[in-house]
Amino acid sequence: MKRLALGLALSLCVSTTAFADGPALRIATEGAYPPFNLTKPDGTLGGLEVELANALCERMKRTCTIVAQDWDGIIPALVARRYDAIMATMNITPERAKTIAFSTPYMVVPAYFVAASNSGIDGSPQSLKGKAVGAQTSTTHYRYVEKHFGKDVTLRSYDTAGNLLADLKSGRIDAAITTGATATDWVKGDESKSLKLVGKPLVDADVFGPGVGVGLRKEDAELKKAFDAAIASVVQDGTLTRIAAKYVDFTVTP
Structure with missing residues (x-):
């Protein structure tokens, strides 16, 4: 599948939360990676990270506008000063740290493979050998497959999680790799029961950071420093746990 053209243009989806004082901030999210960030039917942004971003802004006493940005351009647009921060389920990796800085971790999210229920794929290298595997482009999931499976699989890239799921359900790829929460949503939301989580959570500190x-x-x-202090605050008083419980059924606390 061809990737959509890259671009730095922001979408019209925004969410603004005002607090007492401090310079206003613009925070970018993808708006296409539920349950972490998503675009609602009315065009507004929502999800775990949008709610968490508002909580962090409250702790920092900043007025924040949350905007949607396509994943492929999300780091270049930050560097170009189109916004001030990114909260888009972005793993802290040495490669990304060459270009941008990161706060302390605010979330740890496991990754999984998803495949057709009748595929015989169990997540092992043997079961995936010769198969077409999809991953969202420029993600740690993509790099995980590159590192651990190399040329044993055909790796295909996707601009959004939605397009990745569409090709998985249509059979154009044999398996997909994504976060555990997204994978669980896919399986639960599949009325035909044609999808399954396969294998165990994927672990590689060098890839996922x-x-x-x-x-x-x-x-x-x-x-x-301001984000680090705000993250420590929402972790310590349980705010992060309460927000996450609305969206996922596992612990995300770092």
Whole structure:
């Protein structure tokens, strides 16, 4: 499947939350990766990370506008100062850290393979050998397949999780790799019961890093300190746990 054209243009989907004082911030999310970030039918943004972003802004006493940005352009647009931070289920990795800075982790999310129920795929290298595997482009999931399966599979890239799921359900790929929460939503939402989670949670510290963090420009050291303090606050008082419980059935606390 051809990837959609890259671009730095922001979508019209925004969510603004105002608090007492401090410079206003613009925070980017993808708006296409439920349950972490999504675009509602009315065009507004929602999901675990949008609610968490608002909680962090409250702790920092900042007015925040949350905007949607296509994944492929999300780091370049940050560097180009189109917004001030990224909260889009972005794992902290050495490769990304060459370009941007990160807050301390605010979430740890396992990854899984999903395949057709009758495929015989169990997540092992043997069962995936010769198969077509899909992953969202420029993600740690994509790099995981590259590292662990190499040329033993045909790796196909997708611009959004929605398009990845569409090709999995249509049989154009044999398996997909995504976060555990997204994978669980796919399986639960499949009325035909044609999809299943396969194997165990995928672990590789070198690929997935220590967790998901807020993406920031390297020069914004004071903003990083503010996010770090706010993240510590929502973790310590249980706010993160309460927000996450609305969206996922596993612990995301780093």
